[in-house]
Amino acid sequence: MSEQKLIGGIKFGILSPDMIRKMSATAIVTSEVYDENGLPVEGGVMDPRLGVIEPGQKCATCGNTLARCPGHFGHLELARPVIHIGFVRHIYDLLRATCRRCGRLKIPDEEIDRYLDLYNRLKDKWPQLASSLTDFVKRKAIKAMECPHCGEKQFKIRLEKPTTFIEEGPLGRLWPTKVREWLERIPDRDLRVLGYDPEFARPEWMVITVLPVPPIAVRPSILLETGIRSEDDLTHKLVDIIRTNEKLRESINSGAPEVIVEDLWELLQYHITTYIDNEVPGVPPAKRRSGMPLRTLAQRLKGKEGRFRGNLSGKRVDFSARTVISPDPNLSINEVGVPIEVAMILTVPERVTPWNIDELRKYVLNGPYRYPGANYIIDNTGRRIDLRFIKDLKAIAESLKPGYIVERHLINGDIVLFNRQPSLHRMSIMAHIVRVLPGRTFRLHLAVCPPYNADFDGDEMNLHVPQTIEARAEAKILLLVQEHILSPRYGGPIIGGIQDYSSGAYLLSSKVTLLTKDQVSDLLASINYSGEIPEPAVLSPIKAWSGKQIISLLLPEDFNFSKEAKISSGNLKCTDEECFWDSYLVVKRGKLLLGVLDKAAIGAQQPESLLHFLVREYGTSFGKEFMDKAFKLFLRFIEMRGFTMSIVDIMIPEEAYKEIEEVIVKVRKEIEHLIQLYKEGKLEPTPGRTLRESLEIKILEVLSRARDEAGERATKYLDPFNNVFIMAKTGARGSTLNITQMAAMLGQQSVRGQRIHRGYRGRTLPHFKRGDIGPEARGFVSGSFVKGLSPIEMFFHAAGGREGLVDTAVRTSQSGYMQRRLINALQDLRVEYDGTVRSVYGHLIQFRYGEDGIDPKNTSFGKAVNVERIIEKHVGWRK
Amino acid sequence: MSGKKKFKIMDHELVPKHEVVKPEEAVRILKELGVRPENLPWIRASDPVVKEIGAKPGDIIRIERRSPTTGKIIVYRFVVAG
Ligand SMILES: [Mg+2]
Ligand SMILES: [Zn+2]
Ligand SMILES: [Zn+2]
Numbered sequence: 012m013s014e015q016k017l018i019g020g021i022k023f024g025i026l027s028p029d030m031i032r033k034m035s036a037t038a039i040v041t042s043e044v045y046d047e048n049g050l051p052v053e054g055g056v057m058d059p060r061l062g063v064i065e066p067g068q069k070c071a072t073c074g075n076t077l078a079r080c081p082g083h084f085g086h087l088e089l090a091r092p093v094i095h096i097g098f099v100r101h102i103y104d105l106l107r108a109t110c111r112r113c114g115r116l117k118i119p120d121e122e123i124d125r126y127l128d129l130y131n132r133l134k135d136k137w138p139q140l141a142s143s144l145t146d147f148v149k150r151k152a153i154k155a156m157e158c159p160h161c162g163e164k165q166f167k168i169r170l171e172k173p174t175t176f177i178e179e180g181p182l183g184r185l186w187p188t189k190v191r192e193w194l195e196r197i198p199d200r201d202l203r204v205l206g207y208d209p210e211f212a213r214p215e216w217m218v219i220t221v222l223p224v225p226p227i228a229v230r231p232s233i234l235l236e237t238g239i240r241s242e243d244d245l246t247h248k249l250v251d252i253i254r255t256n257e258k259l260r261e262s263i264n265s266g267a268p269e270v271i272v273e274d275l276w277e278l279l280q281y282h283i284t285t286y287i288d289n290e291v292p293g294v295p296p297a298k299r300r301s302g303m304p305l306r307t308l309a310q311r312l313k314g315k316e317g318r319f320r321g322n323l324s325g326k327r328v329d330f331s332a333r334t335v336i337s338p339d340p341n342l343s344i345n346e347v348g349v350p351i352e353v354a355m356i357l358t359v360p361e362r363v364t365p366w367n368i369d370e371l372r373k374y375v376l377n378g379p380y381r382y383p384g385a386n387y388i389i390d391n392t393g394r395r396i397d398l399r400f401i402k403d404l405k406a407i408a409e410s411l412k413p414g415y416i417v418e419r420h421l422i423n424g425d426i427v428l429f430n431r432q433p434s435l436h437r438m439s440i441m442a443h444i445v446r447v448l449p450g451r452t453f454r455l456h457l458a459v460c461p462p463y464n465a466d467f468d469g470d471e472m473n474l475h476v477p478q479t480i481e482a483r484a485e486a487k488i489l490l491l492v493q494e495h496i497l498s499p500r501y502g503g504p505i506i507g508g509i510q511d512y513s514s515g516a517y518l519l520s521s522k523v524t525l526l527t528k529d530q531v532s533d534l535l536a537s538i539n540y541s542g543e544i545p546e547p548a549v550l551s552p553i554k555a556w557s558g559k560q561i562i563s564l565l566l567p568e569d570f571n572f573s574k575e576a577k578i579s580s581g582n583l584k585c586t587d588e589e590c591f592w593d594s595y596l597v598v599k600r601g602k603l604l605l606g607v608l609d610k611a612a613i614g615a616q617q618p619e620s621l622l623h624f625l626v627r628e629y630g631t632s633f634g635k636e637f638m639d640k641a642f643k644l645f646l647r648f649i650e651m652r653g654f655t656m657s658i659v660d661i662m663i664p665e666e667a668y669k670e671i672e673e674v675i676v677k678v679r680k681e682i683e684h685l686i687q688l689y690k691e692g693k694l695e696p697t698p699g700r701t702l703r704e705s706l707e708i709k710i711l712e713v714l715s716r717a718r719d720e721a722g723e724r725a726t727k728y729l730d731p732f733n734n735v736f737i738m739a740k741t742g743a744r745g746s747t748l749n750i751t752q753m754a755a756m757l758g759q760q761s762v763r764g765q766r767i768h769r770g771y772r773g774r775t776l777p778h779f780k781r782g783d784i785g786p787e788a789r790g791f792v793s794g795s796f797v798k799g800l801s802p803i804e805m806f807f808h809a810a811g812g813r814e815g816l817v818d819t820a821v822r823t824s825q826s827g828y829m830q831r832r833l834i835n836a837l838q839d840l841r842v843e844y845d846g847t848v849r850s851v852y853g854h855l856i857q858f859r860y861g862e863d864g865i866d867p868k869n870t871s872f873g874k875a876v877n878v879e880r881i882i883e884k885h886v887g888w889r890k
Numbered sequence: 891m892s893g894k895k896k897f898k899i900m901d902h903e904l905v906p907k908h909e910v911v912k913p914e915e916a917v918r919i920l921k922e923l924g925v926r927p928e929n930l931p932w933i934r935a936s937d938p939v940v941k942e943i944g945a946k947p948g949d950i951i952r953i954e955r956r957s958p959t960t961g962k963i964i965v966y967r968f969v970v971a972g
Contacts, residue, residue: 136928140972845924853929863960873959 024211025098028221036060036072036083039224042253044242056249061085062226082226087253089220090260091276092187094174096284096291097309098217103170105194105214108152108205111182112163114196116204117155118148126204145206172293174280186276191218219283224249244305248286248297255279330357330476336431337467339454340646343639344506345492347429347443348454349421349474351382354447357476358386358418359425363411374419375408382447387418421445421476426486428475429455431463435830438462438498438505442490457512458638459492461615462505493635496626499868503618504626504634508610508642511654513743514734515645516608517578518652519558522593525549526556530651534561537647538640558648559603565641567629568601571887572621577611577742596621599887610742613641618872619880627871628884660735661754661797663728668798670724671755675793678717682786685709706784707766711759714791718758722751729754757792757804760811766790767810778803899938906955908939911966916950919966933967940969947971 040054051057060071062082070080094102109116116123126148133141156165166180176185185193194214202209230243259275285297288309296304312318332353339348349357363371377384379398388396388407391414401407411417421427425445434440441462448454453472460466477483488494498505508516518524526534531544542564549555579585579594588597588605596606598621612621626634688694689706697705726747729736738744752758760767767790773781779788787793790807794800800808839851846864848857861867863875871877899905911919920927927950933940935947945951951967 137970140970143972847923853925855923855925855930858923858965859963861959862957862963865959 022211024208025213025216026223027213027216031084031086031221031223034084035086035223036062037085039085039087039249039253042250042257044246044250056085056224056246056253057227057232058085061224062228064227064231082228084226085224087222087224087249087256089222089279090256090263091272091279092191092218092220093276093280093283094187094190095217095219096173096287099170099174101214102190102194102217103168103176104149104153105197105205106168106176106185106190108149109193109197109201110158110161110163111165111178111180111193113158113161114193115158115160115198116148116201117152117158117160117165118204119159123201123204127200130204130206142206145204148204173291174284186273187218187280191215191220194218222252222283244299244307245286247299248282248305248307251297252279252282252286255282328475330478332357332474333471335452336465336470336472337450337452337454338457338460339448340457340643342446342454342456343444344456344458344635345444346446346456347427347474348446348448348450348452349427350451350453351447351449352451353474354421354445355379355382355384356386357421357427357474359421359476360389360416360418360478363413363415363417365413368411368413371417371419372408372411374417375411376404378404383420383422385417385419389416389418391415421447423447426477426483426491428477428486428490429453430473430475431465431470432473433827436462436500438495440490441492441495442486443492456642457509458506458615458642460509461507462495462498493631496631496634496638497623497868498616499866501618502623502867502870502872503616503620504622505616507615507617507620507622507638508613508645509615510743511649512642512645513577513610513614513741514654514737515649516562516613516641517737517741517743518654519645519648520562520603520606520608521558522607524558526558526561528554528556531556531561533651534644534647535564538643540564540640561644562608562641563598563602565637565644566598566601566603567625567633570598570601570625570628571883571885572596572598572624573606573883574611574620576607577609577614578607578740580740583740607741609740613645614742619877623871624880624884627869654734656734656738658797660733661729661750663725663754663797667725667728667755671721671793674717674721674724678713679786681713682710685713686784710784710786710789711761711766714759714786718751718756721755721758722747725755726750753796756795757800757808759786760790760792760807762810762814767807776803776806899942905939906953908943909952910943910945911950911952919950923966927968928970930966930968932970934972935969936972945969 037054037058037060039056039058041052042055043052044055044057046052051059053059059068060083062072063070063075063077063080066077069076070083072083073080118126126144130141130144133144157163158165166178166182168185169177169179171177176190177183178185182189194217197214199209202214207214225245230245230249232240232242232246235241255275255278259272259279262272262275281294282297284291284294285305286307289296289305289307290310290313297307298304310317315321332349334350334353342348361367361371371385374383374385375388375398378401379386384398386398388398388411390396391412396407398404398407423444423446426442427445428440429443430440432439439462441459443455446454453474455463455465455472463472465472477486492506496504496506525548528547535544545556545560545564547554548557548560573588574596575586576594576596579590579592583592583594585592585595588595590605593605593607596608596612597604608621611617614620614622617623622634622638625637685694685706689702692702694702694706694709696702697708700708729750735745735750739747739750762769767775770776774783775788775790787803790811792800792804792807794804840848840856841851842848842860846859847855848860849855865875867873869875871880900908916927923930927948930950933951935941935945940951943951947969949969951969953965953967955963955965957963
């Protein structure tokens with residue numbers, strides 16, 4: 012057994028040349044990598060002393076085999092020092108803050124004493140303040156143009172990006188040798204005031220004299236299928252460095268002219284700079300033969316696919332699956348449909364007990380290829396048996412004993428986590444109950460589309476199987492879909508009816524809906540209803556039930572509720588129970604008495620709705636049950652009745668087109684008049700606008716009025732209770748504007764809120780005269796989708812439509828980045844038991860969570876107590 | 891401007907009530923919250939309000955402000971140099 016120790020802390024510093032030599036297994040002395048036999052050359056970058064790379068070998072340095080050898084650093088002595096690109100800023104500051112002759116910080120001794128004392132007192136308790144102190148000292152020292160210690164006059168030092176320092180004085184260009192000598196002269200004490208810990212970070216170590224050569228394990232070579240060996244980018248770069256270093260040493264030793272030496276020196280600087288960071292501004296990135304830039308040290312760490320974000324914060328996991336999603340209205344909202352093929356790969360470990368041994372034996376007997384089976388067994392010695400390679404499954408099933416673990420296939424009733432990216436809020440990962448189904452897609456209930464923001468145009472989702480009972484319990488209690496019906500964002504249900512559910516609910520609850528006994532039976536059978544059927548609402552000529560009666564069967568007996576329906580607008584508007592249009596919803600003692608159900612009652616993201624209060628007042632289990640049943644009912648009814656949309660729903664007669672033409676003629680005249688006024692300079696300008704802007708605003712106003720009027724005139728010829736209108740009014744899909752655009756006219760197209768004006772000089776398209784600012788020339792589309800668009804109209808419509816696409820593309824990337832930053836800043840905050848919000852460091856962030864200590868999930872629209880609702884709930888009326 | 895009347899920021903309707911907490915009370919508050927002073931939110935000594943009420947680094951300030959969610963809320967700030 013090795014000794015165990017606790018990590019007390021981590022200290023970062025800069026490697027000194029001595030340290031690099033000390034930790035080095037070998038000096039790298041040659042740029043040759045492999046000899047003619049293909050074996051690594053000793054003293055080359057693939058020297059075997061840098062660690063084992065092939066299994067079975069023994070390490071030349073530590074004697075371990077592949078699994079235990081950690082890899083060993085080598086080192087390369089540079090012929091001339093070079094600047095470390097990562098420390099350029101520090102070197103630049105130090106050169107300016109210290110004396111060119113004596114190397115002292117350019118601040119008088121007494122002040123240094125004072126600052127040092129202050130710094131020592133600050134550094135542990137107030138690190139932020141300490142760093143602003145060192146900043147201040149540094150700035151002060153840089154300003155001094157004469158050394159207070161030796162009186163030497165100082166010169167300005169310039170940094171020529173990326174690594175060249177120039178003194179605007181007698182020294183001229185400061186080559187790295189000179190820089191190093193200068194930094195060596197700075198005394199430890201002066202460095203401390205600048206915030207350095209000279210024991211671990213002497214500034215001269217920022218100038219590289221010895222380069223550490225990382226172990227081969229860090230830069231493994233890959234053997235391609237063709238048998239050719241391909242080296243890692245780092246190895247390539249190291250070979251470049253060594254080769255240049257050799258050449259530089261040779262030319263120095265042979266006394267070559269200084270120009271040649273300097274050229275090679277700069278080349279060495281370039282290679283080492285790009286070896287460390289291949290994305291330094293102003294340095295051409297080193298490229299592979301294919302033209303691809305090399306992935307060197309900094310690139311391995313930085314960015315989304317770098318070590319931190321790609322490997323440490325984000326990892327790939329087992330027991331997960333991903334496939335396309337599709338809808339299944341027959342599932343419960345809590346369920347997820349899992350393809351059999353997936354269920355036979357994902358497993359749940361189950362410990363054998365006397366109570367489940369018979370069942371688990373059956374799984375083992377079925378083996379990995381028959382569902383429901385098992386893929387692995389772990390016996391009580393911890394040995395893992397792969398059932399794929401077992402011939403005699405019967406024998407192994409017999410040998411099962413309590414204490415063994417069977418990794419059985421996923422079965423109905425297992426709990427899994429289901430996720431859709433981008434995981435922007437907590438409802439993006441919810442626990443579902445497995446339903447193993449034929450087919451190759453994951454299936455989910457349509458009511459859970461809003462929290463995942465999922466649709467079925469090819470979306471894929473991920474599924475994870477928790478592997479411990481604790482994880483399963485936690486998933487069931489905290490993450491199950493029904494526990495997330497109410498959103499913490501606004502307290503309303505984020506899970507609820509969408510699209511056809513709204514239309515279906517409206518049609519079923521509409522007062523014209525009367526159902527025969529057969530229909531009632533059909534409807535109730537679809538939800539496995541087993542209670543009594545109420546007395547029919549109509550007794551003769553035949554017994555008939557209203558849709559409201561059927562819906563009432565699902566409501567709790569003491570439930571009271573009233574609210575305007577979504578359809579309550581325009582001439583169907585109702586604000587109280589006296590409603591001729593059936594647009595005011597009233598539920599008393601669990602009976603739906605008046606009004607229709609539509610999006611406002613059962614829709615997703617509708618706070619203070621019927622659905623909201625049902626879930627809030629009767630619990631999440633009831634909410635789930637209600638949605639499973641009611642939603643199935645709505646769909647069954649819409650299936651019975653039939654629901655579609657066709658061209659006749661938006662076709663208008665000839666005389667309607669004449670009316671629209673009248674509108675257009677009228678509007679054209681109005682605009683001509685406006686333009687006339689404008690040209691004569693008689694147009695009344697809008698305050699704060701130029702004359703031209705005022706004209707545009709007025710024209711836009713007139714044109715938007717034109718579209719509305721055309722829409723009104725056209726839609727009055729349509730049946731206001733046809734399927735398209737039902738969808739628009741109940742909030743299922745589409746709006747009256749959409750109907751107008753289909754039936755009457757598209758209206759003015761715009762880009763950035765203005766009429767389309769760009770394109771050619773003085774005109775949008777060559778079909779118009781220059782300077783034409785009439786409606787047609789600036790994107791007014793009088794055609795409709797039914798009538799069809801002319802090519803010019805089609806062009807303007809595309810121009811307007813593109814803006815929307817660009818907007819969404821830009822918005823998602825921007826809000827994604829903002830989300831990332833917010834989450835990074837907030838993820839470690841938590842609400843303590845005393846109601847305060849604190850960071851992990853104990854800092855108080857809020858004295859009371861949200862200033863009121865209230866969880867918005869349990870509010871209605873942010874109000875902790877909704878008095879009106881309480882009265883209504885118990886008394887049955889409000890106001 | 892005449893410069894006769896100096897504008898008092900405390901008079902502005904958007905500036906909530908600030909006051910320095912007495913040492914005994916500060917101890918009680920810190921104990922109640924279970925924090926060291928530096929774990930409270932900070933306010934700089936150069937903040938105009940801090941100068942106005944004459945608080946010094948190390949002091950604790952009580953701020954009583956209106957809140958859209960609760961009507962009134964009391965929060966504390968720890969004065970730091972700077
Ligand atoms: Mg999609
Ligand atoms: Zn080794
Ligand atoms: Zn000096």
